[in-house]
Amino acid sequence: MNNTDVADALSEIAELLELKDESSFRIRAYENASKAVSNLNEDVQALIERDELTSVKGIGKSIAERVEDLVAQGHTAYLDDLRAEFPAGVRELMRIPGVGPSLARRAYQELGVLNIEQLRAAAESGALAELPRFGEKSAENVIRALDRVRKRESRISLGKAMPVVEDLIAVLQECDAFQDLTAAGSLRRWAPTIGDIDLMATSSDPARAMEAFVGGPQVRQVLGQGLTKSSILTDNGLQVDLRIVEAEAFGSLVQHFTGSRDHNIELREYALARGLSLNEYGITSTETREIQAFSDEVSFYRALGLDYIPPELREAGGEIEAAGNGSLPTLVTVEDIRGDLHMHSDWSDGAASIDEMIQAAVDRGYEYVALTDHSTTIGFGNGLSAEQLVEQGKLLEEVRKAHPEIKILTGTELEIKRDGSLDFPDEVLASLDWVIASVHSGFNQTEEEMTRRVLMAIENPHVDAIGHPTGRLIGRREPYALDLEAVFRAAAKNHTALEINSFPDRLDLADRHARRARELGVMLTINTDAHAPVNFENIRYGVAMARRAWAEPSNVLNTRSFDELRKWLSRAAP
DNA sequence: GCCGTTTTCGGCCCGACTGTTTTCAGTCG
Known part of the structure; x- marks a missing residue:
C-alpha cells in the first residue's frame, strides 16, 4: 500500500466509526491521521523502517499499528471488522448532503436500507418519517437532496466561477449602498474547483444593497432574501450567498x-x-x-x-x-511573470496567427515568449514536421524584426511517444531555443511504463521542461499513473523544469504536487498553453496554483529576465 | 485515539440552522 491507500483506509475507518457512533475524538484522530499520511513527503514505508511513524503529529501508538498492518499486509483486521458491520452502500448514504452518520445508521439498522435507492424508497413510502425523532420534513429533505444529487449539481472549475463572480462584484459596486465587498470561501483561496460562492460586504443601507443583489442581471432565481443574508442562483447555475455585516467585525467575518x-x-x-x-x-x-x-x-x-x-x-x-515564526514565503505574483513559455499558433491547433499571438504577448507587457506548436505525432494530425519547424523558424526571423520589443524563442511542444522516444531527433532539438515535452496519448499505460516514458524525456538534455506533467483534466480525466516522486527527483537532477499549466481544466501540476516538486529542488514554469490571445489571461490561475504550492519567484523559471533565462538554459549537462 | 508553554490526565473548534422536540441532536460550513 502506498501513502494514498493508507490515507484512504484511515479515512474509511473514521467514516465507519462515525456510523458506529463512536467517540467523536477518536473519529477525529483517524481523520487527522489520514490527513497526516497524505501530506507526508516520503513513503510511509520508509518511516516504518526507521521506526519513526509515531513521530508524525497525529499518529500515536494505536494508529501506527494499523498503518503497519496496512503497509505490511495490505489490510488491517480493525478495518475488516468495521466493514463487516456496515455494508459499503451504507457509507455511501453519508455522501448525500443532509444525510449524516446518524440518519445513515438508523436507516440501515431500523429499516434495513442498504443503498441510496433503498433510502429513496424508504423516504417516499413514509417509512423514514415513522422513525422516532424523524418526521415528514426529514423525509422531504432526503428526497430533495437525492434529486439534487441525481441532477449532478457538482462543483465547477475555478476558471468558470471566477469571471462570473468578478462580473457580479463589478455590477454590485455600481450600487453606492455597498462599502466593502469581497468574495470569501474556496474562490478566495483559488481552489481548483468551487462549490458555491460567498460574498461578504458592509453597507450603509443593507436593504438597498440586498435589493441590488437579488435584482441583478444574471439572477435566475432568488433562493432567500434577508437583511443580513441573501442567496441567489445565477444563470449558469452557481449559488451565490451575500452576507452583510457591521464594519467593525468585517475582518474576522471574512477570515x-x-x-x-x-x-x-x-x-x-x-x-x-x-x-x-x-x-x-x-x-x-x-x-x-x-x-x-x-x-x-x-x-x-x-x-x-x-x-x-x-x-x-x-x-x-x-x-x-x-x-x-516569520517563515511564510514571499509568494510569486502575476506581476512577477516575465514571459510565457508554452503557446500555440494556427500552424498547429491554435486559433490565431503567430503575429496575433506575439502581439497579445506584447500587449501583456511580456519580455519574452516561446512559440511551441505541436510536433508530428500529436493525435489530431496537425503537428509540425521537422521541415515545417525549420520553415517556421525562418518566419520567426521576420516576426522578430517586426516585434523588437519582445524576445521570441523558437520552440516546440514535443510529443513523448508511448515508448518514451521523442518526435524529433537530437540535432533538430539542439537547434531550438526551448523544448517542452508532453504526453498526449496512451493514457492507460501502467505506472511503470508511464514513469519510464516520462523519465526518458526528462533525461534528454535537449528537453527543457515537461508540459502538464500528470495529464489530468479536472472533472473529466484522472491523471495518468505516474511515480511523481521519481519524476520530481529526476527533474531536479537533470535540470528539467516542470510546468504548472494554467488552463483551468488542467491546473497541472496540481498545487500539492507542485509544492513537493519545489521542495525537492525542481524548477517550475507557469505557462498558459495559450491557443488564442484571450488564453493568456489564464496565467493568474497558474500563478494561483504556484502560490498554493508556496512558490516564491525564485522557484519559477519565467519570473527571470531573458538574460537569466538564457543562462539557465545554457546550464551544463549534469 | 492523540497530545502537552496549565496538563502523562483531561481535555479535544465554533456557531447557525433545522426539525423534532419541550431542551436538544444532527448536520453543515
Missing part, C-alpha cells in the same frame, strides 16, 4: 468564511492553547470573556501573534506554524 475548514480548526486550536477563543465576530479571551472585533484580517492574525496568511495558503499545510 471565518474564507476558511478552509481545516485551517480554521487548526487556528482555533492554536488560539485556545493561548487562552483565546475564535469565532466570526472576533477573538474572545477565555478568561475575561471579553471579545475584541477586527475590521481587517491583518490585525486579526496579528492579534494571534501571527503574520498575515495569504488565503491561498490557508489549507492546514503548516502555514500557521510558519506565520508564527
